[in-house]
Amino acid sequence: MTDAVRDRAGSPLGGPVAERLPPRLLCWFAFAVFAVLCLALRGDEKWLVGYPRGWEIPLIDWLEAAMDWFTAHFKPVFRFISDVLEWPMKGLLGVLHWLPWPATIGIVAVVAYAAKGWRLAGFCTAALLYMVIVGYWEESMSTLALVGMSVPLSLLIGMTLGLLGFQSRWARRVIEPMLDVMQTVPTFAYLVPILILFGIGPVVGMVASAIYASPPVVRNVMLGLGRVPDNVIESGQMSGCNGFQLLFLVRIPAATHTIMIGVNQTIMAALSMVIIAAIIGGFADIGWEVLSTMRKAQTGQSLLAGLVIVLLAMMMDRISRGFAERTGEIHLARTGHVLNRHPYLSAMVAATGIGIVLAAVFPAFERYPEAWVYYPAEDLNEAVGWFTRNFFETTDAIKTYTLYFFMLPMKAGLERIARPTSWGFEFKEAADAIYYWALAIGVGGLVALFANWRGVVTYGLLAVLFFYGASGTPWPVFIAAVTLIAFQVGGWKVALFAFLGMAFILTTGAWSRAMLSFYLTATSVIVCFVVGGSIGVWAAQNDRVSAIVRPINDTLQTMPLFVFLIPVIMVFLVGDFSALLAIIMYSIVPAIRYTEHGLRHVDPVAVEAARMMGCTERQVLWRVKLPLAIPEIMLGLNQVVMFALAMLVIAALVGTKGLGQWVYDALTNARFGQGVIAGGSMALIAMIADRIIQAWASQKKRDLGLAA
Amino acid sequence: MTETSERDVKLTCRHVWKVYGPQADGFFTDRDGDVPDPRGLVDRVRESGHIGAACDVSFDVHVGEIFIIMGLSGSGKSTIVRCLSRLVEPTAGEVILDGEDLLRVGKDQLIDIRRHKMGMVFQNFGLLPHLSVLENVAFPLQVQGVDKPTRVARAMEMIELVGLGGRETSYPRQLSGGQQQRVGIARSLAVEPGLWFLDEPFSALDPLIRRQMQDEFMRLQQLLHKTIVFITHDFLEALRLADRIAIMKDGRIVQIGTPAEVVMQPADDYVEEFTQDVPRVKVITAGDIMRPAGNGLDASAAVPAGATLERLMPRFGDGLGAVAVTNDSGTVVGEVTPQAVLAALASEHDEGSAP
Secondary structure, eight states: OHHHHHHHHTSSSOGGGTTSOOHHHHHHHHHHHHHHHHHHHTTTOGGGTSOOGGGSOOHHHHHHHHHHHHHHHHHHHHHHHHHHHHHHHHHHHHHHHHSOHHHHHHHHHHHHHHHHOHHHHHHHHHHHHHHHHHTOHHHHHHHHHHHHHHHHHHHHHHHHHHHHHHHOHHHHHHHHHHHHHHHHSOHHHHHHHHHHHHOSSHHHHHHHHHHHTOHHHHHHHHHHHHHSOHHHHHHHHHTTOOHHHIIIIIIHHHTHHHHHHHHHHHHHHHHHHHHHHGGGOOSOSHHHHHHHHHHTTOHHHHHHHHHHHHHHHHHHHHHHHHHHHHTTOOOOOOOSSHHHHSHHHHHHHHHHHHHHHHHHHOHHHHSOOGGGOOOTHHHHHHHHHHHHHHTHHHHHHHHHHHIIIIIHHHHHOHHHHOOTTTTSOOOOSGGGHHHHHHHHHHHHHHHHHHSOHHHHHHHHHHHHHHHHOTTTSOHHHHHHHHHHHHHHHHHHHHHHHHHHHHHHHHHTTOHHHHHHHHHHHHHHHHHIIIIIHHHHHHHHHOHHHHHHHHHHHHHHHHSOGGGGHHHHHHHHOSSHHHHHHHHHHHHHHHHHHHHHHHHHTSOHHHHHHHHHTTOOHHHIIIIIIHHHHHHHHHHHHHHHHHHHHHHHHHHGGGTOOSHHHHHHHHHHTTOHHHHHHHHHHHHHHHHHHHHHHHHHHHHHHHHTTOOO | OOGGGGSOEEEEEEEEEEEESTTGGGGOSSTTOOOSOHHHHHHHHHHTTOEEEEEEEEEEEETTOEEEEEOOTTSSHHHHHHHHHTSSOOSEEEEEETTEEGGGSOHHHHHHHHHHTEEEEOTTOOOOTTSOHHHHHHHHHHHTTOOHHHHHHHHHHHHHHTTOTTOTTOOGGGSOHHHHHHHHHHHHHTTOOSEEEEESTTTTSOHHHHHHHHHHHHHHHHHHOOEEEEEESOHHHHHHHOSEEEEEETTEEEEEEOHHHHHHSOSSHHHHHHHTTOOGGGTOBHHHHOBOOOSSOOGGGOEETTOBHHHHGGGGGGTOSOEEEEOTTSOEEEEEOHHHHHHHHSOTTOGGGOO
16 A cells, blocks of 8 residues: 555656655654554554553542532532422423413414414414324423423523623633533533432423523524624614614614524424433423333334424424514504504414313313324334335345444454455454455555545545454554544644543543444444435436425424434334434435535536536536535535534434443433543544544635635 | 815814724824824834724815715725724824814713714615614614604604605615615714715715715705715715815825816826826816906806816807806806816826916
């Protein structure tokens, strides 16, 4: 491989530097020597692969001790807050459970109509009727109550922090990195300290969602207020606004649209977290219903309950987005009769009244009769059973091939995975590896013919990873590789951050689990990128594909993470492969979106110029559009990584190992220290990936002269 | 010089500096900006990596005058108008409005001055997107706490004045650019300011609409007689509208004068560049080139002092040796000869031609 590199890289551009190797490539030679050394020694020096326990910093114990001290002194305070928050919670829950279902449906329909019109009102009515008919009304209303409480709380926190961050540069310096961390810490990790402080009960879910869901509002408030055009601000100043008037009469109203988009995201995040919080239990909401039926492998039941979550998510998303889009629309000043001035409010009051009267006359409207419930869980179970029985060979083959030829080598290394039954050979002794490397160097030579030295280095790293696996690669090699990449794309700051982050993961004893998480993330990101990228290219070239893909993407993106698990375990049962599929389903969306967006928004002049030079459509795509869209596609890749890490934790529910499972374990056993280390490690992985990819994307952008 | 110069001074801008950079304040020991060697200071500012957006800018604006600051982008014209209203805080200098130094007043007092004495029109209109036309125009009155019936009545009056009657319930995005700027103008006039700033008010409009709006602006000014500071990058617009023009370059004023003075006696090559393509017959007026009246003038064929050469020249077709020039009250104040006209229209190098 190295020879191939030298041949090719010796003349990357021709010209004056032809005789010299680029210094960046020389770094990789040094790295190669170091890696070979580590790999050769790892048989004797066991510490190279498994970081010894004795070297770990007992940070977990310290954290536990700190938390113990904290709870011993401050628990009453939190329990008090919990009690205070429980009252409005119970009140809202009581109202939602007391209201006859026709009244609730009527109110929601009016709100939906106000947001988007008749079609949305019809959709919401149908969705709520489904909940009534299937018999999940009570659970759905409990979930609604939790969301209904946590969203205002979240908005309060978000608006306050957003305003603070906007007003003071100092506050912004604290808030912005905090938001970065908050958005990368896995969802379960939020629950651990809140559970310990607030105790079991619905308040935990509420507080956790309120905190978890606030970052979009904080961000959008700061962004929206900052983006108000200068001349609008100046016109406010020249109109004689004082500071207060300028903020509340000019800035905030002018930024409403951006803020409302944040509100929409907050609502969706709150719902997602409320569902996840069901894992703590103690509250009969729809999330709990899905989780408990899933645990009992009651496929049909969890599908029916899962559909409720999907419908709730779609309703909340469409309604809040409808309102966001309508901000700034024309509201003619209404005058005259009260019905005329407040048509929506009047309609809601009317709906409530009619509902209550109906309920008083016909008991069926108060509480939907058990006898009328249509609950086709058993039929669904049979249908799923029939499907799995008849297609077992196909599904099993897909699963086995993916596992043996892709996932397991990435996890444990081809070295250990190759068996005569699957691969047709095995590595009995160390010397056998020579065949693999002979082949790898041969392919490397081919790569070198078609790619530059960066392509060869990437290929080399993948070849090493495939052979030794994420868990068999010595940690010094891994850390060195990532730090070197970080240095070359982002300079010493990014490199230092990556190095320290990995050092934290290593020394706190999370390394082996982190590598398992890395493997699952990396495999899903690769699949997402290849499959999603292809779909994105297709959608960019074909309007009809785009029109089909877009609503699917929209829906996938609003789903609470939980929901993705239901169909995969139905067919593929628990295990890494199911986790992989669930992660892909969720995180493929940005790969598709950003690729399509990037390709569609390439400078049309460049495309026209290429066409005028006689490029075929294929050449336009490969030689003009794709190279120019790379920075945008990189940002999509970044999102894919973030989404995959978020889903990874949820995937722990279907039996994966790694950091996700460790967080989950911390939650179920209320282990604060472990939760912090595991959650923190995941956040660090996410942030390192984010820094490197962002730096790479902006480097590409600069190279292409696209930087703003 | 036209007669505006004899009127009272409304606004004085004296040695105003705006320096951007980490140690901007370090260049000035006194806040009044009256440094002994301004040119040397400009160089020092530039050499130290600071940006001198406005350097030693001084001028007076008279009551009822249209004072136009003209310059290309980056010349500091927008900075200077923002210094006058303190949207941008000058680094040094004095801005005296009605005898009071604006740069020394407190925050509350400044807000009070903006509420009652100033109006401003912005290049990109600066309308509040969430308010209707009526609410936008009434906004300055709302923030100063004027009760609703009064402010609605006043706003309606302004909307009628700018010719937007009937559109008061529309929102900014439903209006064309020209209409939006009419709203901006109405809003800036709602508080009946004595001083009116217009920051490139017509630059964002199509040429035809721009022309209409300039006419509209002149019509309004004939009604209202405001004291105006008008910013533009369009030399022809400046010539068309101005009583006096200040030409800025690199943060400094290179020339101040009436349109005719600027066209006929450009201060340097930079100003001369602008004057190259100017149709002089449309700029130079009878008053600019007249000489004391001789005897035997035919007063019936007289022209007013403000008449352009374009209007004046046909009179010579009748074989007149000189045309009488009258002032506003109809008294003959001088005469113009064909020779003077030819001299004014001749090469710009002939500096001795103008009186």
